[in-house]
Amino acid sequence: MRERHVLGLSGGRDSAALAVHMAQTRPDLEVEYFFTDTGKELPEVYEYLGRLEGFLGRPIERLNPDRDFDFWLRQYNNFLPSPRTRWCTRQLKIRPFEQWLWPALDQGDRVVSYVAIRADESFREGYASTHPNLSVALPFREAGIEKAGVIDILEASGLGLPSYYEWRSRSGCTFCFFQQKIEWVRLMERHPESFAEARAYEKNAVENGSPFTWSHGESLDDLTRPDRVAQIKADHQRRLERAARRRIPNPLRPEADVIDIDELYGQAKVCITCHK
Known part of the structure; x- marks a missing residue:
């Protein structure tokens, strides 16, 4: 013992x-x-x-x-x-x-x-x-x-x-379903090979009757449309601007003024084992 x-x-x-x-x-x-x-x-x-x-x-x-x-x-x-x-x-x-x-x-x-x-x-x-x-x-x-x-x-x-x-709020698999829409867009831009893999998994799953897509209510095919990407980025920017207006800057801790994604979109009930 x-x-x-x-x-x-x-x-x-x-x-x-x-x-x-x-x-x-x-x-x-x-x-x-x-x-x-x-x-x-x-x-x-x-x-x-x-x-x-x-x-x-x-x-x-x-x-x-x-x-x-x-x-x-x-x-x-x-x-x-x-x-x-x-x-x-x-x-x-x-x-x-x-x-x-x-x-x-x-x-x-x-x-x-x-x-x-x-x-x-x-x-x-x-x-x-x-x-x-x-x-x-x-x-x-x-x-x-x-x-x-x-x-x-x-x-x-x-x-x-x-x-x-x-560009992302937490660790975990490249295709983690807890990602926000903006994180999927950034994955596509920064790691296109990982995004393509996630897209292939999703397409195969949907063809086999899976009720879920990686991003809630929207396939990755739909998310990659140029007009949708622009919409997601604009929505994210508006959230950033609203959050910045609500904040009181702390000159002694400038790094604490960085607004992370969880603060913008709310705390997800993520898997502690994966994301802490």
Whole structure:
């Protein structure tokens, strides 16, 4: 029997900041960092994980699902995952995590899993343990660390934010269904090969009777029309201007004045396992 401490990284802002926070405040703990790779992540995610690994001075364990997205898509009759049927999270994130830890838990090891839910996210809950020897800890909530504090941690460490935050609000698969319309447009412009792959998946799914498209109520074929792209960009700009008028600038924290997509469109009830 032994006690283990694990921290899952998504390639996103919050989990990276938690890894830095734990390394700085609890150097006595031998934290095991892991990343569950779906194989459909943004290239920026892999680049940032490499930088984080260098900062931590410790390897990040890669948990690769034994069966990829294409396998599970076939198992689900080519129906796309959606906010209502998140089979991708279950099969490509949670399942590999449990396969990694369960043998040790069954043998008596006690494991603490650290999750990057912030103090300003009272509406969110972490992964619910389904094993008596696995417990979940929320250090940011316990320490009262909010979004601004997360940014401070990453800036002070020299890591900064993952570069995809320039155009997208969170990590996860390139074709994540939680993306806003403007994020799909930006994916098309910045990573056209990933957009084309998502489009092909969607077309095949629709032909097989899937009730879902990647973007709610609109196919990617429709979204790519020039007039629709222009409309999406104009709507996004109007949202930015309205949000900017409501804000009170803080000269001491100019980076905090950056308006992210969640602030413009509202907090989505995203999968914590994928996006923290």
